[in-house]
Amino acid sequence: MNLTVAVIQEAIGSNDKTKNLEATSEKVRKAALAGAKLVLLQELHTTQYFCQVQDPAIFDLAEPMDGPSRQHLEALAKELNIVLVGSIFEKRTAGVFHNTALVFDGQEGLVGYYRKMHIPDDPGFSEKYYFTPGDQKRDGQNPFKPIQTSVGKLGVLVCWDQWYPEAARLAALQGAQILLYPTAIGWDPEDTAEEQTRQRDAWTLIQRSHAVANHLPVLVANRTGFEYSPDETKPELGTQFWGQSFIAGQQGDILAMSDTNDEGPLIANIDLGRTDHLRRIWPYFRDRRVDAYEGLLQRYMD
DSSP: OEEEEEEEEOBOOOSOHHHHHHHHHHHHHHHHHTTOSEEEOOTTTTSOOGGGSOOGGGGGGOBOTTSHHHHHHHHHHHHHTOEEEEEEEEEEETTEEEEEEEEEEGGGOEEEEEEOOOOOEETTEEHHHHOOOOOOOGGGSOTTOOEEETTEEEEEOOGGGGGOHHHHHHHHHTTOSEEEEEOOOEEOTTSOHHHHHHHHHHHHHHHHHHHHHHTOOEEEEOOEEEEOOSOTTOGGGOEEEEOOOEEEOTTSOEEEEOOTTOOEEEEEEEETTHHHHHHHHSOTTTTOOGGGOGGGGSSOOO
16 A cells, blocks of 8 residues: 655744644645645644743643644644644643644544653753653553554654654554654754764664664654744753654655755655565564563663
8 A cells, every 4th residue: 555645844933823833734735735645743833842941831832632723733634634643732631731642534533642651851852841741541552552544553652752662662563554753853052063963863763763673664753943942041042953854664764854944745655565565574573582571671670
């Protein structure tokens, strides 16, 4: 089965959700017009990346699962009859907030969601201040259970999750046919050019390795542009998001990749049938030593 897919890479210039959603929608429409049946948006695309600082007032940007962003994206997916993966800052209840990916399937509306499991806490990425790790277990299964859609089972993960092979593997073991990573990652302005290159290359490589290890296509949507720090005393300490969104095939082959400053849809065709072909000649799942992996359930083996 061949499937046309798209990822949307954008620069976000304000926290005006209505304006940002309208701009995103135009790019999604272009992708659909080009034949895309599955479209992935970047992480937290309705606002700027607010996690550069810790500020309790920023929690006002959050909205419930059925809030206006969900309603807008759901209507867009129905209008275009596509599978659309979006992202919200979710207010689950007072004091409990999530970084949540929503999956819409044409006329069916919302068919699933994923709350980010791995939460970073690094300079410029203070996500533990804002986000509670996901704790959902759909149908009593592992929280990395794929979401069934009309184009296949989607293993939806979010940004920091992309560094963990365990998450990709668990999605694959539960039948995922495509791995998707909405992302917001960039450089500290004080990083050297050499360090910037190492970081971006590592980011690309780790996600391509998930494609190889699981024989699954991988879609990655990252944001682009420089965003000033919300800290008004040090706005120059913002983040330069490095873009380079990409679509990879089941052997880690790059089918399409954006430049750092590109905006708009990135489109490629993927052959879902290639997974079965590759797993016949490279049977990684058959040769897994499931009897010897107990240590993976420990934080560290002293």
